[in-house]
Amino acid sequence: MAGRLQDKIVCITGAAQGIGAGIAEAMAKEGARIIIGDVNDDGARALAEKIGAHAVHLDVSSQESWQALADYVGKHFGKLDILVNNAGLELVKPMQDHSLADWRNIMAVNVDGIFLGCKTFEALLRESGKSGSPASVINISSIAGLVGYPDQLAYNTSKGAVRHMSKSLAIEWAAHGDAIRCNSIHPGCIRTPMLELAVEGWVENGSVPADDPWSAVAALCPLNTVGLPEDIAMGALYLGSDESRFVTGIELVIDGGWVAR
Ligand SMILES: NC(=O)c1ccc[n+]([C@@H]2O[C@H](COP(=O)([O-])OP(=O)(O)OC[C@H]3O[C@@H](n4cnc5c(N)ncnc54)[C@H](O)[C@@H]3O)[C@@H](O)[C@H]2O)c1
Numbered sequence: 001m002a003g004r005l006q007d008k009i010v011c012i013t014g015a016a017q018g019i020g021a022g023i024a025e026a027m028a029k030e031g032a033r034i035i036i037g038d039v040n041d042d043g044a045r046a047l048a049e050k051i052g053a054h055a056v057h058l059d060v061s062s063q064e065s066w067q068a069l070a071d072y073v074g075k076h077f078g079k080l081d082i083l084v085n086n087a088g089l090e091l092v093k094p095m096q097d098h099s100l101a102d103w104r105n106i107m108a109v110n111v112d113g114i115f116l117g118c119k120t121f122e123a124l125l126r127e128s129g130k131s132g133s134p135a136s137v138i139n140i141s142s143i144a145g146l147v148g149y150p151d152q153l154a155y156n157t158s159k160g161a162v163r164h165m166s167k168s169l170a171i172e173w174a175a176h177g178d179a180i181r182c183n184s185i186h187p188g189c190i191r192t193p194m195l196e197l198a199v200e201g202w203v204e205n206g207s208v209p210a211d212d213p214w215s216a217v218a219a220l221c222p223l224n225t226v227g228l229p230e231d232i233a234m235g236a237l238y239l240g241s242d243e244s245r246f247v248t249g250i251e252l253v254i255d256g257g258w259v260a261r
Contacts, residue, residue: 022229129179
């Protein structure tokens, strides 16, 4: 039986581990042909072998790196159906301890990275749209792009920018008659290497206790649990598939109820 994303060409950034890897596995199971772009070449290659995907080196903050990836996709596939801008960096410390270099590094990966991805792949996404169903761009923001949280100002600000960039692109592409949809996903606490690092920071700043930090992290969420990468992957499957053909410019919150409280 054909999968929900049968033969769709999908590029996922930051998919060597964590949420990106979860999305790659779920989309591959639904028949998609996946290209993983990550700075972690070994991790990307290992997952690519496991799920039958392509792994291409990508630093999302570099325009040259994006162009090299687009050249690869253009040469091998001639179009891109789904772009998942997932790669991101987190930084947990008070605003006064953020250096300008820290700030710029977070913005370079979390914000410039998505701008460059959308800009570089626009022509190949347009090619996909010509087939009758619109291409789909899925940008991974965060609940931190919707509500405040202490001691991660650069991160929160970058994720707010991702939310707004997604809506603005959705409207710009629609206004120009391009068959490209664009939506953001806002994960809550999802157990990945990034969250494990963040929780170390929260222990240091006293947000959660050192003796049982994970129960405390779960308790921050109304459903009293920490999410898994597959929880985000289910949202990405919907936004990537033609089931969401009438959906653009939305913010899909997958957070166990965090921002509803
Ligand atoms: N885990 C959470 O609780 C959570 C919550 C909200 C939002 N998010 C967002 O989800 C996305 C994925 O998070 P995660 O938890 O899986 O993180 P992670 O740190 O576990 O994985 C991030 C991946 O991005 C890659 N990466 C980092 N910098 C890169 C660059 N310059 N170019 C290419 N790849 C790069 C890393 O090598 C890694 O494979 C991020 O955008 C993050 O902000 C995560």
